[in-house]
Amino acid sequence: MRSLLAVAAVSLASCAPLDSTATRAPALDSTLPAMQSFAPTPAQPPMRSNSQIAQDFLDLAFMMESGRPVPMLTRYEGLITVRTTGATSPTLERDLALLLQRLRREAGLNIEATAAPGANITIEALPSAALQRAVPRAACFVVPNVSSWEEFNRLRRSPQLDWTTLPRRDRAAIFVPSDAAPQEIRDCLHEELAQALGPLNDLYRLPDSVFNDDNIHAVLTGFDMLILKVHYAPEFRNGMSRAEVARRLPGVLARLNPAGERGGQGSTGGISRDWINAMQIALSPGDTPGRRREAAARAVRLANTFGWSGAREGFAHYAYGRLMVGYDDAHAQAAFMASAEAYAQSPTTRIHSAHVAVQLAAFEMRRGNGAGVLEIVVPEIPVARAHENAALMSTLMMFQAEALEMTGRFDEARAVRLDSLSWARYGFGSDANVRARQREISGLRPATRT
Known part of the structure; x- marks a missing residue:
C-alpha cells in the first residue's frame, strides 16, 4: 500500500512542508509547456551478493508488512492477464x-493486457476521496480475490481478502487514484502490481527497491x-513452505543472477519491530507533532544502537529533519546533513541523496547563497532523471533556475525554468499544483520571501 505521505515527493525547508497530494488533479488542458514523460530504460542489476538477496527474498515473500508470517509461497499459474477499468x-x-x-x-513474466472481464488482475481508477474513505492515508492499494470496487466493499471484512489464507493467486484488484498526478498513478502501478504478482512485504533495509516503506524509488x-x-x-510452486523455498533458493539465484555468486555488497542487517514502529509513528500525520518528533528521534537512536548505516540510518535522519523544519531549523539542517552523509556511503542510495539535496538547497536559498544552491542541486538532476522521478527532477530544476537568476545568469534561468515546467506537469499534475511548487521555491529567496 502506497501511503499519501510518501507520495508527497519533496517538501521544502519553509515554515511548513508542502503536501501537494491533497490537491492534485489530472493534467488536462494546460497553459504550461507540453508534458514530458520518460522513455523505458532497463534497470541496473542488483549489487548485493546472492546470499544477501536470498535472505531478502525470504523476508519479503514469507512475511506481511505487519509482521504476520505468510505460511506458503503463492503466485499465478500460466498467462497472467491485466485489465483496466474506471x-x-x-x-x-x-x-x-x-x-x-x-x-x-x-522479469521474464508471462503477462499481458486484456479487455476481458475475467482478467487475473484488475486495475480500477477511482477518486482519491473514495480510496481514503476505505483505507485512510492510502494513495492506492491491492486486494486479493476481488475484481472490482463493488466486490471489495461487499467483502472488505471477509477472511476472503486475507493474503495469508491463499493457497494460490487467481484474482486481485488494484485501486489507484483517478485524480492524481500522472507520476503518482504510475508509481502506484509499479508498487501495487509488483505486490499483486509477488512479495507482500516491505523492508526498510532495502536501498534499491520499491519493496520499501520509505517509497524513495518510484519505479x-x-x-x-x-x-x-x-x-x-520453475523450481518453485504454489504451496511451498519457507523452508522448502530456502533449500532451493541458492541454486535458483546462481542460475538467474550469476554475478551475485562473485560477491557484491554485504549484509544489510536484520529487522527491528521497535525501529519500524518508531518510523510508523514518525510518518503518521494522525499523531501529534511532538509525538512524531520523539518517535523519529527514537528511530535515529535505535539505528545508532544497532550499528546500522546507509538506507535506514539516512531515512531516520531525513524523517527527523522533516519534522524539525519550522520547529527547530538548526536541528533540521543538522539532521539533513547527517542523512546526506549516511546516504553518501553507497552508490545504491544516490536517489536518496537527491531527495535530501532539496532540503539542503532550501536552506542555502533562504540565505541568498545562489552559488551554494547550484553546487547542491545540479549534480542531482541527472540522478532524478535516471530514476524517472519527474516531481523530484522538476523541483531540483526550479531551484536551479532560481539560483541562476540570483547569480545573474538570466538567459540560462529562463531555459531551465521552461524545461522544469514540462517535467512538473508529469510530476505534479495540474497547472495549479505546478505553479504552487514554483511559487514556494521562489518564495524562499530573501528578496521575495514574505
Whole structure:
C-alpha cells in the first residue's frame, strides 16, 4: 500500500512542508509547456551478493508488512492477464503498457493486457476521496480475490481478502487514484502490481527497491525484477513452505543472477519491530507533532544502537529533519546533513541523496547563497532523471533556475525554468499544483520571501 505521505515527493525547508497530494488533479488542458514523460530504460542489476538477496527474498515473500508470517509461497499459474477499468487516463494506459513490457523483458513474466472481464488482475481508477474513505492515508492499494470496487466493499471484512489464507493467486484488484498526478498513478502501478504478482512485504533495509516503506524509488528496480523472476522460477510452486523455498533458493539465484555468486555488497542487517514502529509513528500525520518528533528521534537512536548505516540510518535522519523544519531549523539542517552523509556511503542510495539535496538547497536559498544552491542541486538532476522521478527532477530544476537568476545568469534561468515546467506537469499534475511548487521555491529567496 502506497501511503499519501510518501507520495508527497519533496517538501521544502519553509515554515511548513508542502503536501501537494491533497490537491492534485489530472493534467488536462494546460497553459504550461507540453508534458514530458520518460522513455523505458532497463534497470541496473542488483549489487548485493546472492546470499544477501536470498535472505531478502525470504523476508519479503514469507512475511506481511505487519509482521504476520505468510505460511506458503503463492503466485499465478500460466498467462497472467491485466485489465483496466474506471476513470483511466491516457498516461495511465501508456505507463501500464510500458510496465508490462518491462515485466516481460526483465522479469521474464508471462503477462499481458486484456479487455476481458475475467482478467487475473484488475486495475480500477477511482477518486482519491473514495480510496481514503476505505483505507485512510492510502494513495492506492491491492486486494486479493476481488475484481472490482463493488466486490471489495461487499467483502472488505471477509477472511476472503486475507493474503495469508491463499493457497494460490487467481484474482486481485488494484485501486489507484483517478485524480492524481500522472507520476503518482504510475508509481502506484509499479508498487501495487509488483505486490499483486509477488512479495507482500516491505523492508526498510532495502536501498534499491520499491519493496520499501520509505517509497524513495518510484519505479521497479533491477533488484525488484530479479525478485519477481525468482518468485516465478520453475523450481518453485504454489504451496511451498519457507523452508522448502530456502533449500532451493541458492541454486535458483546462481542460475538467474550469476554475478551475485562473485560477491557484491554485504549484509544489510536484520529487522527491528521497535525501529519500524518508531518510523510508523514518525510518518503518521494522525499523531501529534511532538509525538512524531520523539518517535523519529527514537528511530535515529535505535539505528545508532544497532550499528546500522546507509538506507535506514539516512531515512531516520531525513524523517527527523522533516519534522524539525519550522520547529527547530538548526536541528533540521543538522539532521539533513547527517542523512546526506549516511546516504553518501553507497552508490545504491544516490536517489536518496537527491531527495535530501532539496532540503539542503532550501536552506542555502533562504540565505541568498545562489552559488551554494547550484553546487547542491545540479549534480542531482541527472540522478532524478535516471530514476524517472519527474516531481523530484522538476523541483531540483526550479531551484536551479532560481539560483541562476540570483547569480545573474538570466538567459540560462529562463531555459531551465521552461524545461522544469514540462517535467512538473508529469510530476505534479495540474497547472495549479505546478505553479504552487514554483511559487514556494521562489518564495524562499530573501528578496521575495514574505
